[in-house]
Amino acid sequence: MQTMIGAPKRQPKPLGSLDLAALMLLxxxxxxxxxxxxxFTLYxxxxxxxxxLLALPVLLFILQRFAPAWRLPDRAPSVRVVLVASVIIALVLGWGAYALLFDFPISGDERMVVFDMQVYDKGRLAAPLAPQWRPFAGALVPAFLLNAESPTAMVSGYLPVNALLRLAFSKIADPVFYNPALVVFGAVALLDLAKRLFGADNRAIWVTLIVYFTSSQMLVNAMTTYAMTGHMALNLIWLAAFLRGGRWGHAGxxxxxxxxxxxxxxxFHLFFVAPFIVWHLRLGRWRLWLLYCAAYCAIAAWWIGFPLIAALQTGASAHPDPSGSRFLDKVIPLLLVRDPLTLSxxxxxxLRFVAWQNLALLPLIVAAxxxxxxxxxxxxxxxxxxxxLLFVGFTLPYQGHGWGYRYLHPYLxxxxxxxxLGYQQLAAKAPQRTDGMVILLSVLTLVPAMPILMLHARWFAEPQVRLDRFISTKQSDFVVINTDPPRSTSDGRWAISAVDQVGTDPDLTNRPLRFASHALNREMAVALCRRGAVSVVDWPEMHKLGFGLNVIGSERRFDALQNLFRTEGCLKP
Structure with a gap:
């Protein structure tokens, strides 16, 4: 028998994507x-x-050499197990919508979902706006309003399905559970896709589900009114139906x-489906390719034209082609005007996307x-x-508010x-070490990464809620909020957070009515003063409530507006 004394120890095969991912990230x-x-995103x-982000490259370098020899389960989870687990998670997410984010729409995008729900709940496509308030539309709803130039009615410029589905769900349950319910549907569709893609490789199925359920971005966004959870779930259901095929699969x-x-x-959805439709063409499935091309041309034409219907109730009669011009007015500048900060x-x-996912995702994607x-x-x-990514990088590199990078949410x-797939590649070289890497990084995602991110989400939401409640206590008819962009401040939150506090109900019944200062001119301010008492909310007051790291004490334009209210005799504390 040949002796092994003095023979060198066999070194474990390297998981090369870990070092590569770390070197990319550092x-x-x-x-x-x-x-x-x-x-703001840097902030x-x-x-x-x-x-x-600082810990992850270090972890990847260490696990490249010392990943534990653990094993994922040999048996794939059943549909029942996934369904029960996702329902439990959905219930926790509904609770989290109150406990972490206070069931409060922080961003303008989220506010407009609630706004549109109120509009559609009255059986209208737009809420009528009284003539005396039409010049103030842009100050009452300072962002995302369809045809904001003195409309006769108000509705957001967004397409309606997210608000309509959430409204329908609200008739049977608390709407905070709407996005969590979509997480359940997405999980079932993902399991179907994983079984189709990986067959008997049950560990790869486990990895797919673990990455899905341990995405902090997926979980926290499901606690909001953002449409991104809907994009993620509907894309997964679409892909499952698309791959299932047959008459019913393609019809679905x-x-x-x-x-x-x-x-x-x-x-958003058109970019998701386009590569799969082209994939049909490469496989020589001409009939299916033509079917989907025709269907999506019709779908796109309908939704491009839909704003025309709503615009008829928002003062569009003054515009010969409101939907077409609006579409071109939005798209052409995005394509032609370059943001010098695009790369930044x-x-x-x-970086935000990586931090808000399972910590194992980056090396697994590199391996895939x-x-x-x-x-x-x-x-x-x-x-x-x-x-x-190329499209949004060229057209809209700045996402504004968001937990993680929400523009990638449809692709979760x-x-x-x-x-x-990346797991399969790594496991073929070192199965136990790959399992150990995935399990350990998943545990570290759950504790401490996810609690840290969720606490930060709560801490970010708290001053927003305090400011909203502070404004609601004002004993005046109107509140003008300082939304003028600061000349200099080290706190990048400022430019958008103040604007997001300007919100109104479509029927203007909420009191006090809130107005964005940047959208008010002198004539509008005088007219507002003649209609009732006016209070103001400036930066120092916001600072006391938790906003700002280095807030300027005053700004000339807003100070002039405040002095005008004082001179006219309508300013109230």
């Missing part, structure tokens, strides 16, 4: 940690995400596509790239993510499936 994290400025990275996919395209913005925005967006390059279903999934299912 310079971006270092730059984000050391950059100064008042970019979010440095106050919410940086601890996780087209029906889901109609809803998903009209969810809130036209392009996108770098920060991607070679699989996608070889073709198969992974190719349209990865291509869809790539072309979408694709990321989970690609993570399963």
């Amino acid at each position: 310079p971006l994290v270092a730059r984000a940690a050391t950059t100064t400025g008042n970019l 979010q990275v440095q106050t919410q995400d940086i601890a996780i 996919a087209i029906a889901i596509g109609f809803l998903a395209t009209g969810l809130h913005q036209l392009v 925005w996108m770098m920060l967006n991607m 790239v070679p699989v996608a390059r070889r073709g198969g279903l992974a190719a349209p999934m990865l291509l869809g993510i790539a072309i979408w 299912g694709s990321f989970a499936l690609l993570a399963g």
Whole structure:
């Protein structure tokens, strides 16, 4: 028998994507940690995400060499297990909507969902606006209003499906459970897709589901009114129906596509489906390709034209082509005007995305790239993510509010499936160490990463709620909030957080009515003063309630507006 004395110990095979992921992440994290400025997204990275981002490269370097030899379960979870687990998670998310985010729409996007629900609940496509308030429309609803130039009625510029579905759900249950319910539907569709993609590889199925359920971005956004959870769930259901095929599968996919395209913005779902439709063409399925092309041309034409119907109730009679001109007016500047901060925005967006996902996602995606390059279903999934990032990078690199990077939310299912493919690649070289890496990073995602992020979400929401309640206590008819952009401040929250506190009910019955100062001119201010008592909310007051790191004491334009109210005799504390 040959002796083994003195033979070198066999080294474990490396999990190369861990080092590569760490090397990709390190310079971006270092730059984000050391950059100064008042970019809102930079502020979010440095106050919410940086601890996780600094720890992750170190963890990846260590696990590349010392991943524990643990094993994922050999048996795939059943539909019943996934359904029960996702329902429990949905109930927790509904509770979290109150406990963490106070069931409060922090951003203008979220406010407009509630606004549109109130409009549609009256059986209208737009809420009538009295003639005396029409010049004030842009001050009452300072963002996302359809045809804001003196409309006869008000509704948001978003497409209606998200608000309509949430409204329908509110008739049978608390609407805070609407997005959590979509998480359940998305999980069942994802399980169907994982079984179809991975077959008997049960561990890859486990990885896919773990990545989905441990995404802090997915969980926290499900506690909001954002349409992004709907995009994620409907995209997963669409893909499951699309791959199932047959008459009913394709009919279901087209029906889901109609809803998903009209969810809130036209392009989100269209970019998701395009690579899969092209994939049909590459496989030589001409009839199916033609069917989907015809169906989506009709769907897109309907939703592009839909604002015309709503615009007829918002003063569109003065405009010869409100829907067409609005669409072109929005799209052409996005394509032609370049934001000099595009690269900085996108770098920060991607860092936010990584921090708010399962910590194992990045190396698993790196490992999945070679699989996608070889073709198969992974190719349209990865291509869809790539072309979408290019599109938003060119057109809308700044996401504003959001937990993680919400513009990638519709692709969370694709990321989970690609993570399963990346797991297969790594497990083929070192199965136990790959399982150990996924399990350990998933545990660290659950504790401490996820609690840290959720606490930051609550801390960010708290001053917003305090400010809203403070405004509600004003004993006046109207409140003018300082929304003028600051000349200089180190706190990047300022420019958008103040605007987001301006909200009104569509029927203008809430009191006091709130107005954005940046949308008021002298004549409007005088007219407002003649209609009732006016209070103001300035930056120092907001600062006392928890806003701002370095807030300016006064601004000339807002001070002039306040002095005008005082001179006219309508200013009230």
